[in-house]
Amino acid sequence: MDGTIAEFTKTHLELIENERNFEIEQSQALISGLLPTHLQRLGFALVGLRVTNTRTGLGGKTMMTLEAAVMGDPLPPTSLRSGDIVGLCAPSGHKPGKQADKKDQQPTARLSGVVTLVSESKIVVAVGGDDGEIPEDWHERCTVKKLANDTTYKRIIHALKDLTAIKERPALHTVLFSNIDPRFEAETVIADDNTGFFDSSLNESQKAAVRLAVSAHDIALIHGPPGTGKTHTIVEVIRQLAARNQRILVCGPSNVSVDNLVERLGRIRGLPIVRLGHPARILPAAVAHSLDSQTKYSDAGELVRDIRKELDDTLVKIPKCKRSAERRALYDQVRELRKEYRVREAKVVDHTIGGSRVVLATLSGAASRDLAKNKSKFDVVVIDEATQAMEGECWIAALQAPKLILAGDHQQLPPTIKSMDARETKPKEDGEKEQRQSCELLETTLFERVRTKFGDTVCCMLTTQYRMHADIMKVSSERLYDGRLVADVSVAAHLLSDLEHVTATDDTESPLVFIDTAGSEMGESAESSDISDTSTGNRQVKQLGDTDSKLNKGEAELTLLHVDRLIAAGVLAADIAVISPYNAQVRLLKSMIRDKYPEVEIGSVDGFQGREKEAVILSMVRSNGAKEIGFLSDFRRINVAITRARRHLCVIADSETVSVRDPFLKALFKHLEQFADLRYPDQV
Numbered sequence: 001m002d003g004t005i006a007e008f009t010k011t012h013l014e015l016i017e018n019e020r021n022f023e024i025e026q027s028q029a030l031i032s033g034l035l036p037t038h039l040q041r042l043g044f045a046l047v048g049l050r051v052t053n054t055r056t057g058l059g060g061k062t063m064m065t066l067e068a069a070v071m072g073d074p075l076p077p078t079s080l081r082s083g084d085i086v087g088l089c090a091p092s093g094h095k096p097g098k099q100a101d102k103k104d105q106q107p108t109a110r111l112s113g114v115v116t117l118v119s120e121s122k123i124v125v126a127v128g129g130d131d132g133e134i135p136e137d138w139h140e141r142c143t144v145k146k147l148a149n150d151t152t153y154k155r156i157i158h159a160l161k162d163l164t165a166i167k168e169r170p171a172l173h174t175v176l177f178s179n180i181d182p183r184f185e186a187e188t189v190i191a192d193d194n195t196g197f198f199d200s201s202l203n204e205s206q207k208a209a210v211r212l213a214v215s216a217h218d219i220a221l222i223h224g225p226p227g228t229g230k231t232h233t234i235v236e237v238i239r240q241l242a243a244r245n246q247r248i249l250v251c252g253p254s255n256v257s258v259d260n261l262v263e264r265l266g267r268i269r270g271l272p273i274v275r276l277g278h279p280a281r282i283l284p285a286a287v288a289h290s291l292d293s294q295t296k297y298s299d300a301g302e303l304v305r306d307i308r309k310e311l312d313d314t315l316v317k318i319p320k321c322k323r324s325a326e327r328r329a330l331y332d333q334v335r336e337l338r339k340e341y342r343v344r345e346a347k348v349v350d351h352t353i354g355g356s357r358v359v360l361a362t363l364s365g366a367a368s369r370d371l372a373k374n375k376s377k378f379d380v381v382v383i384d385e386a387t388q389a390m391e392g393e394c395w396i397a398a399l400q401a402p403k404l405i406l407a408g409d410h411q412q413l414p415p416t417i418k419s420m421d422a423r424e425t426k427p428k429e430d431g432e433k434e435q436r437q438s439c440e441l442l443e444t445t446l447f448e449r450v451r452t453k454f455g456d457t458v459c460c461m462l463t464t465q466y467r468m469h470a471d472i473m474k475v476s477s478e479r480l481y482d483g484r485l486v487a488d489v490s491v492a493a494h495l496l497s498d499l500e501h502v503t504a505t506d507d508t509e510s511p512l513v514f515i516d517t518a519g520s521e522m523g524e525s526a527e528s529s530d531i532s533d534t535s536t537g538n539r540q541v542k543q544l545g546d547t548d549s550k551l552n553k554g555e556a557e558l559t560l561l562h563v564d565r566l567i568a569a570g571v572l573a574a575d576i577a578v579i580s581p582y583n584a585q586v587r588l589l590k591s592m593i594r595d596k597y598p599e600v601e602i603g604s605v606d607g608f609q610g611r612e613k614e615a616v617i618l619s620m621v622r623s624n625g626a627k628e629i630g631f632l633s634d635f636r637r638i639n640v641a642i643t644r645a646r647r648h649l650c651v652i653a654d655s656e657t658v659s660v661r662d663p664f665l666k667a668l669f670k671h672l673e674q675f676a677d678l679r680y681p682d683q684v
């Protein structure tokens with residue numbers, strides 16, 4: 001088995017390194033090639049700032065507040081967000097100081113840190129430990145630039161190396177890498193009369209999933225198609241495990257996926273939980289459970305608070321010091337205080353983590369030093385949205401317990417492989433096939449690998465969905481979920497016209513509308529300019545290569561008309577989402593709809609995974625004689641696109657281009673022709 005693991009990690013390490021290099025190269029190409037002022041216009045930098053305040057944060061970090069050079073001026077519009085890694089430096093030509101080029105890919109950064117807050121007037125950056133010595137001139141002028149963030153890749157690489165090196169392996173590893181079957185408790189873990197469930201509202205498939213997960217010794221999968229209460233089920237699983245005195249590490253690939261669980265678990269009385277991770281990245285509703293808040297406000301945190309105050313008082317004195325000798329003395333004092341602070345804080349952190357039955361973090365955050373230092377181990381690792389994480393990422397958490405529970409849906413979009421996405425829009429090159437196979441290997445999630453290996457023995461599917469009208473759900477159920485997905489009675493027939501203030505119209509009484517643009521000459525076109533929107537942060541870096549993204553002006557106009565009609569019928573703008581698989585179309589739609597209806601949400605299909613709205617309008621864009629449909633042919637993307645709507649889905653597409661080749665799309669269009677209110681552009 002060790003040979004299999006060695007082979008597995010070798011392949012994955014190579015692929016992850018490639019992916020990491022791709023991402024660094026791409027953002028470097030952008031960042032190093034442009035002047036800071038140009039970067040500022042694109043939203044990737046802020047120039048001419050001043051450091052106006054410094055204080056101490058968790059881990060002894062220095063929290064630097066930077067504001068516009070002219071006091072009270074707002075910051076220029078920026079795509080910098082909480083959680084971004086940034087470099088800070090004096091602008092070139094401004095009192096050039098020492099060149100501390102630690103990282104060759106970040107040549108101009110003197111210090112690097114994490115953005116913890118961006119408001120209209122200021123940006124706060126947390127700079128690591130002793131690196132937090134601020135050059136004098138930064139109180140007058142300082143530039144903040146976005147840097148490539150490869151932390152997760154480094155952590156995956158570390159975890160994969162650790163996986164290879166383990167001497168005494170839990171049975172879980174044998175199950176995953178060898179041919180031993182997973183084991184389950186022989187006895188019924190929750191009595192047949194169902195009295196043992198904490199949540200009596202669970203449906204039958206949810207109960208079956210809880211039983212499977214609790215009884216597993218090694219691994220269990222919870223397959224949750226759209227709207228089936230996956231989170232609901234995981235909460236029950238965690239409560240059952242906690243009641244059996246198990247310690248549980250709960251993770252998800254994104255902060256949102258973790259905070260969703262933090263919010264729900266936080267409401268359960270008597271269940272001590274803690275959320276690890278940078279407070280800047282934690283949703284407001286979950287912040288009270290963060291390690292940061294708990295160390296700050298708990299009784300045990302009092303000693304830490306005292307020293308934090310002393311540290312902050314000393315830091316405030318530094319910029320006011322005229323003599324450099326005095327300043328140096330104060331810096332020495334700060335260094336000593338920081339050391340003491342870290343020792344005291346580590347004790348409180350240890351106490352807080354050790355006293356929590358449930359610890360929550362992102363998969364990447366599970367590599368946290370606070371966790372590694374904490375001696376107590378976990379009995380179970382639960383990973384939500386596991387089908388959106390690369391297998392290597394799952395191992396960061398999975399190494400920490402002998403039992404693993406994964407929840408997800410392999411019929412929705414897999415993790416984003418950036419090097420593959422970029423190729424989507426570029427001409428085919430030699431070696432393309434080989435590269436694609438590598439990317440596909442990275443795309444194959446641990447969830448899917450285990451499901452393929454063991455099938456229903458380890459996997460339980462949730463079958464009642466609480467989101468979509470039955471007509472909206474039907475194609476996905478039949479084609480992707482073996483016809484087993486059913487709509488709960490509470491949603492099976494719900495319509496927009498059932499909502500308060502919505503009048504009955506052809507639109508609001510139809511769960512499905514299909515506007516077929518075939519033959520109307522509303523052809524697709526390529527976007528002319530590459531960067532026209534700086535509001536999307538990371539994604540925008542990726543879109544530099546996205547010059548080939550497609551748009552369709554005719555479909556965009558039809559979309560706006562449909563939004564107009566829904567709103568005229570009384571549907572709230574905040575209940576409507578407009579989505580498209582193509583970023584160029586999303587940008588066009590935003591430029592046409594945002595000013596008129598700021599509350600209508602407009603985004604890409606990929607970005608809308610995990611979300612829902614009462615009404616969804618989907619613009620499919622592709623319309624060409626060649627019947628080329630590019631990445632529309634990924635049935636998972638289409639599945640996500642059509643399963644976001646609760647009461648009303650309007651599909652705008654050219655059936656002659658889109659429905660021809662792909663079997664899932666064929667089935668979708670057949671269903672639309674049969675069940676949707678079918679319209680043509682001249683009737684709209």
Ligand SMILES: Nc1ncnc2c1ncn2[C@@H]1O[C@H](COP(=O)(O)OP(=O)(O)OP(=O)(O)O)[C@@H](O)[C@H]1O
Nearest residue numbers: 201202203224225226227228229230231232466610
């Ligand atoms: N057994 C149940 N009875 C009634 N409503 C339920 C039940 N289970 C889930 N729901 C409802 O279904 C909706 C979706 O639940 P939840 O947020 O747990 O789903 P999810 O599967 O995590 O979501 P997604 O499909 O986005 O992954 C919620 O409104 C929830 O209240």
